[in-house]
Each structure stands twice: as C-alpha cells, then as structure tokens.
Amino acid sequence: VKDVQLTLNVNGRTRILEATPAATLLDVLRDELGLIGTKEGCVEGECGACTVLVDGRPVDSCIFAAHSVGSREVTTIEGVGAVEATPLQQAMIKAGAVQCGFCTPGFVMTLTALLAENPSPDETTIRRSLAGNICRCTGYSQIVDAVLEVSGGER
C-alpha cells in the first residue's frame, strides 16, 4: 500500500509527512514525528496510554486514523508542560501519582482536557473522566488526589 501525504497540526506546528492510509495517529506521532511521550499500550482503545487531544477532546490515538484528523489540532504530552510542569503535573508529582509512569502521559492528557472543560470537578466527575485510562500500578487514589489539589475540591 502506498503512502499518502498527510498534513497534521501537532502542538501548534504544521507537520507534513507520508503515511499509509491505515496508519493510526499513534503510529504517525511515534514513528514518523518521533513524539514518543505518547505510549502504546493495548493497541485496542482500552487502556488509554495513547491518549492525545484532538481539538481539546481526549481520543485513543491507537485506534484513531491519522488521515481522519484533518485540520483539527492535535495536542500530545509534548505539548503539555513542555517548559515546566503544569499545576496538574506538579500536583501529580507531589501526590505520588506516578509509579512506573507508562500510563501517566495518557492520564495527564485526559485530566488536562477535564480541567479545561471543568476547572473544579468533584471526585465522581474525576473518576468518571478516567474511565478510559488504566494504571496497572493501580495508583488511582493519588491521581484523584492530585486533581482535587488543583481543582480545590474535596474527597
């Protein structure tokens, strides 16, 4: 199958590249653009390790066709806290919300989108928003604690 040219807006930059028609957004981000902060976990849209934002909404990039992104803005973990950790990221560090860290970029993306939409989510809202992110170190409570820390909410 021949590669097809693709233009993507990633982290505020316009990138032009070639990818097979079936390439996933994850394939393109990691293998073509070298944005390896986005992780490949289950490759079937269950674990959320590959979560990125498309026009601000979290998507599983492992099951999102690269050619279907169109002119929408893609934000990866490289576009969040590039210079220094955001308040959410700082709170995650402080709360002990990071263990092996493989799921962490996905959690950061989902939670960044949540906080952009709702700066003060309650615990139930936080937990529901994380339904698509799995942490096999199982440190969920500390992750929720970190969000509550920045949102000013209570457990």
Place this chain on the structure above:
Amino acid sequence: MSALGAAAPRKDADPKVRGTAAYGVDVSLPGMIHGAILRSPVAKGRIRRTRHQQGRIDAGGMGGGHRRRRPLA
C-alpha cells in the same frame, strides 16, 4: 535517620508526567534489531522447528527497516 518514615519525592516523576522519560520501547539505535522469545504454545511441548525465515533475521530483524513493527509473537 531523618529519611526514615518521610515521604521522598520521586526523582523520575517530573520527566514521567511531562512525557520525556525514555522507556525501553522508546529507544531506537542505528542497526538495532528486534528479538522475541518464542515458547511452545502447549505446556511441556517440545520445539522441533520454527516457521520464521532466517533471511528476515539476517535482513535486519523481524521488522526490518527503521520503523518499529509489531513483533511476530
């Protein structure tokens, strides 16, 4: 013994929350080939032969080329 009982911040937490921490799967070196351990699909089975082609291994690993491909097993 002031460290005992105290919560110590993880030194690797910052690169992990910002996506800059490198994992084994993120490392790609020139000429790097990929390997996989194949085991018998049945318990206590005896491996008599495998069906992968030696030529593909010689050509630069299971995937070949610079792109990372899914392993065969």
